[in-house]
Amino acid sequence: MLHVMEDDMSQQPLARLAGAHKRFGAVKALDGLDLAVDRGEMLALLGPNGAGKSTAISLLLGLQRADSGSAFLFGEDPQSIDARRRIGVMMQEVNLSPVMHPHEMIAQVASYYPTPYTAAEVIKRLSLESIASRPYGKLSGGQKRQVQFGMAIAGRPELLFLDEPTVGLDVHAREALWRVLRDLVHEGCSIVLTTHYIEEAESLADRVAVLKHGRLVAGGSVDEIRAYVSRKNILCRTTLAREVITGWPEVQELREESGAMNIITRDAETVLRRLLAADANVSDIEVRRAGLAEAFAEITSANQADANQGGADAGKLQ
Amino acid sequence: MSNAYAQMSRSRVFAAYLGDIRYELTKMVRTPAFAIPTIIFPAMFYLLFGILAGGGRGNAPFALQALARWSVFGAMAPGLFGFGVSLAFEREQGLLILKQALPMPPGSYLIGRMFNAMVFVCISTLLLLTIAVTMGHVPVTLGQAARILFVDALGVLPFCAIGLFVGSLISGQAAPAIINLIYLPMAFLSGLLFPLPIRILQQITPVWPSHHLGQLSLAAVGAPAVGTTANHVAALVGVTVLFFVLAMRRLGSRGISLLGPAPTGAVFPLRRALNMAMMGIAIGLIITGIVGGTAPVAAASTAATSKDATEGKTATAATDAAASPDAPVGVVAPDTTLIADFDSGSDQASYGIGWHAFDDKSRGGNSTTSQRVVADGAGHSKGALEVSGDVGTAIQYPFVGTSFLPNGKPTPDFSQQGFMNYSSRHTLRFFARGDGHNYTVAISGPVLGAIPAMYGFNAGADWQEVAVPLAELGNLDLERVKAISVGTMAPGPFRFQIDNVRIE
Numbered sequence: 128m129l130h131v132m133e134d135d136m137s138q139q140p141l142a143r144l145a146g147a148h149k150r151f152g153a154v155k156a157l158d159g160l161d162l163a164v165d166r167g168e169m170l171a172l173l174g175p176n177g178a179g180k181s182t183a184i185s186l187l188l189g190l191q192r193a194d195s196g197s198a199f200l201f202g203e204d205p206q207s208i209d210a211r212r213r214i215g216v217m218m219q220e221v222n223l224s225p226v227m228h229p230h231e232m233i234a235q236v237a238s239y240y241p242t243p244y245t246a247a248e249v250i251k252r253l254s255l256e257s258i259a260s261r262p263y264g265k266l267s268g269g270q271k272r273q274v275q276f277g278m279a280i281a282g283r284p285e286l287l288f289l290d291e292p293t294v295g296l297d298v299h300a301r302e303a304l305w306r307v308l309r310d311l312v313h314e315g316c317s318i319v320l321t322t323h324y325i326e327e328a329e330s331l332a333d334r335v336a337v338l339k340h341g342r343l344v345a346g347g348s349v350d351e352i353r354a355y356v357s358r359k360n361i362l363c364r365t366t367l368a369r370e371v372i373t374g375w376p377e378v379q380e381l382r383e384e385s386g387a388m389n390i391i392t393r394d395a396e397t398v399l400r401r402l403l404a405a406d407a408n409v410s411d412i413e414v415r416r417a418g419l420a421e422a423f424a425e426i427t428s429a430n431q432a433d434a435n436q437g438g439a440d441a442g443k444l445q
Numbered sequence: 446m447s448n449a450y451a452q453m454s455r456s457r458v459f460a461a462y463l464g465d466i467r468y469e470l471t472k473m474v475r476t477p478a479f480a481i482p483t484i485i486f487p488a489m490f491y492l493l494f495g496i497l498a499g500g501g502r503g504n505a506p507f508a509l510q511a512l513a514r515w516s517v518f519g520a521m522a523p524g525l526f527g528f529g530v531s532l533a534f535e536r537e538q539g540l541l542i543l544k545q546a547l548p549m550p551p552g553s554y555l556i557g558r559m560f561n562a563m564v565f566v567c568i569s570t571l572l573l574l575t576i577a578v579t580m581g582h583v584p585v586t587l588g589q590a591a592r593i594l595f596v597d598a599l600g601v602l603p604f605c606a607i608g609l610f611v612g613s614l615i616s617g618q619a620a621p622a623i624i625n626l627i628y629l630p631m632a633f634l635s636g637l638l639f640p641l642p643i644r645i646l647q648q649i650t651p652v653w654p655s656h657h658l659g660q661l662s663l664a665a666v667g668a669p670a671v672g673t674t675a676n677h678v679a680a681l682v683g684v685t686v687l688f689f690v691l692a693m694r695r696l697g698s699r700g701i702s703l704l705g706p707a708p709t710g711a712v713f714p715l716r717r718a719l720n721m722a723m724m725g726i727a728i729g730l731i732i733t734g735i736v737g738g739t740a741p742v743a744a745a746s747t748a749a750t751s752k753d754a755t756e757g758k759t760a761t762a763a764t765d766a767a768a769s770p771d772a773p774v775g776v777v778a779p780d781t782t783l784i785a786d787f788d789s790g791s792d793q794a795s796y797g798i799g800w801h802a803f804d805d806k807s808r809g810g811n812s813t814t815s816q817r818v819v820a821d822g823a824g825h826s827k828g829a830l831e832v833s834g835d836v837g838t839a840i841q842y843p844f845v846g847t848s849f850l851p852n853g854k855p856t857p858d859f860s861q862q863g864f865m866n867y868s869s870r871h872t873l874r875f876f877a878r879g880d881g882h883n884y885t886v887a888i889s890g891p892v893l894g895a896i897p898a899m900y901g902f903n904a905g906a907d908w909q910e911v912a913v914p915l916a917e918l919g920n921l922d923l924e925r926v927k928a929i930s931v932g933t934m935a936p937g938p939f940r941f942q943i944d945n946v947r948i949e
Contacts, residue, residue: 188546191700208705209452211548218546222538226475231468238464239548241453282548 146196171328174338215284225264240282487519519569524604532612551705680734775864798853811837823876846932879904879941
C-alpha cells in the first residue's frame, strides 16, 4: 500500500498553487495563480517587483494563507510540520544573530530535520571551513548568504526554496554555489529559485515561470521562453548607410555598437538576404536569438492586454 | 516519498528542543548588552542600596529584605529584555518568519527563551545571595536561598509574557527604550526598590506584577509581607496568561505562530473562543490578586489563618540559624498576664521597662515618632497609648513605633537588654485602632540583627482585638524574648493606639 502511495506521490507535484488569490488591502498580490513544482526540477520564478513572487512563495511555505484557491506542499497543508521537514528555505530579508557562529547556526537548523547533514558535511560541501567558527556578524554580505544557504540545505531537503541566493556573492562564490545547486538537482532535489539575475535563471533553471500582476504570464523551459520572443539580432559590419537599413520594412530597430550594426528584426531571414544582396562586403555576421533577459523584458513590459494573452500562451507552453 | 521520511523519533525531537535551549543560551551569554545588565546591575544596586547605603550592613533583617526585593528586580530583567527586545529585533529582521518556515518543534522558541530567562534569574539571584552572605553578613539559610531561587525563577514568567507582548508590538530600535520605560517605573512604583513617598502610589502597588513577586520573595525569606500567597500567585498567573494570549494574537495577526501551525476551518473559532475564555479567567485572577494584594498577612481578628501561621514560620530560619544556643534562658515571666492598660495615664508597664517610642535615626533614617497616653481607651477604659509620627524615606527599610522591654535595663544599648521567658504563654493580645493602615508586631529574640518574629494587623477606626498566636510564630524563641514592638514600615504619616496589652 505504501508503495502504491509512493508511486502516486511521485507523479504529484511537490508543491502546487491552484487558483490562488491573495489580496493585501487594495493591492491584489495574486490573481488566480496556478503554479506547480515537479520532482527533480529547478524552477526559476521571475517577475518584476510586485509581481507576486514572494507572495507565491509565502503561500507555498505556509507563511500566509490564500484568500481563495489552495496551496499544497507534498500534498499536504504547507503548515504541516511533516511537509516542512522535507523542505529547505533561504530567504532574502533575514538577519541572523551576529554573535553565533556558522557551524552552530547550521547545526541548529539541522536538528529540526529527521535525516540532516551534519554541520561539518555542509561546511565542507560549501567550503566554509575558514569562516565556520567566526561570529556571523563579522562575515561579509556574501559570506552571510553562503551560511544561509548552508542552513537551507542542512536538512537534506527534497525541495529547496531559494530567494535571491547569489546576491552579494563574488563571481567565484556564485559559480561555486551554482555548482552545488546543479549537484543538488542531480541528487534529486527540486529547487524553486527567485532571482533578479536573469542569466542565473538562464544558466540554472529547467523551467521558468514569469509572473506579473499576480498571474502567470509565461512559463516553460528556458528555450521555450526565449522562443516566446520572436525577434532576433543580426550583428554585422557593413558599409550600408543607416538610412538604407532602417528603410527595410522588416527592421524594427537598428543600433550601432562598437562600429558594428545590431539589426533587430522579427524576420531575420529576409533581412539577411537583403543585407547580402545590398552589400557584398558585409562581414562578421552573427544571428542571435533573443536571450532570456530580452524575453523577460518583453513579456513583463507588455501591456495588460498582452499580459493576458501571454497568460493564455503560458498555459500552452506548460 | 511517503510521510515516513518526514517523521522524527521522539529522541530527535527532544534533542531539537534541547538544541534550541542551548542555542538561545549561548546567544544570550555572548550578548553583553543583555548579559551584563541582567546579571550585574541587580547585584550592583543591591550592594549599593541594600547593604552599603541602605542601612543593611550589620542589620541583617533589613539586608535580608533588601536581598528579597533586589532579587525580584533581577528577576524582572531577563523576562522583559530577553523576550521584549530580542523578539522585537528578530521579528523585524525576518528571523521569526524564517523560523516559521522551518520545521521548528512547536513552542521550542518560547521554551528555549523561558528556560534561559530562568537560568539568568538563577545566576542573578545566586550572585545576590553571595554578596548578601559574604559582604552583608546576612544570616540567610540554605532553605531561604532555595525558596528565593524558586520564587524568582518561576516569577520571571509573567515578565516573559509582558516582554513577549511588548516585543510583538514595537520596533527593534524602540524596544530597549520602551522596555526600560516599563522595567524601571514598574520596579519603582511597586515599592520594590524604595519606599513610595505618595500614599496613592502605595495604595495602587498591587496593580504591578512586581509587587506580587516582591511579596512572595519577602515571604520566602521570612520577611514581613502583605497579601496572601494565593493572591499573589493568582495575580502573577493572570498576568502571565493575559499577556501571553495577547502576544500570541498579535503575532498571529502578523503571520507568526510560535506554537505551531495556525488554526484554520472549524478549529479557528474554537481556538478563538478558548483564547477569550483564557483572557477572561486571567483578568479575573488579576483582579483577585489586586484586591487582596495589600491585605495584612494576618487578620486583625483573633482568627489567624493557617496561611498566616505558615508565613510566620517562614520567618524562623534566619533567627534559628543565628541564635546562640548558649544564650541564657530569660527570667520567668511574672504571673500577671497584663503588660499595660495605660489607665493610670502613664506609658509604664506592669513590669520591665515601659513602652518607648523609637525611630530609625540611629540607622541613618529621618523618621519621626512620638507617643502619649490618651483618654478613651478600648471598651471606654481610661487610657490608651497613642503612637504617631512620619516614616521617612532616608533609608530603605524604616521601622518606627513603640517598644516594650520586658526585662529591660536603663541603657540605650539594645544588646545589654535582658530576656524574659514567656514559654508558658500562648497568645499576645491587645486592642488597636488607628488610621486604617497596616502595622506590625515585632518580637525580638536574643540575636542582634536577626529578623524578629512578625505579625501584621490592620488598625481601623474602631477598637479591635489583635491576637498574636505565639506558638505559630516559629521564629520566636519564647524563652528569650527581648522586646515587643508595635510599629510600621510604610512611609508617610501614621497614627495608631494600643490598649490592654496582655500575654496569656
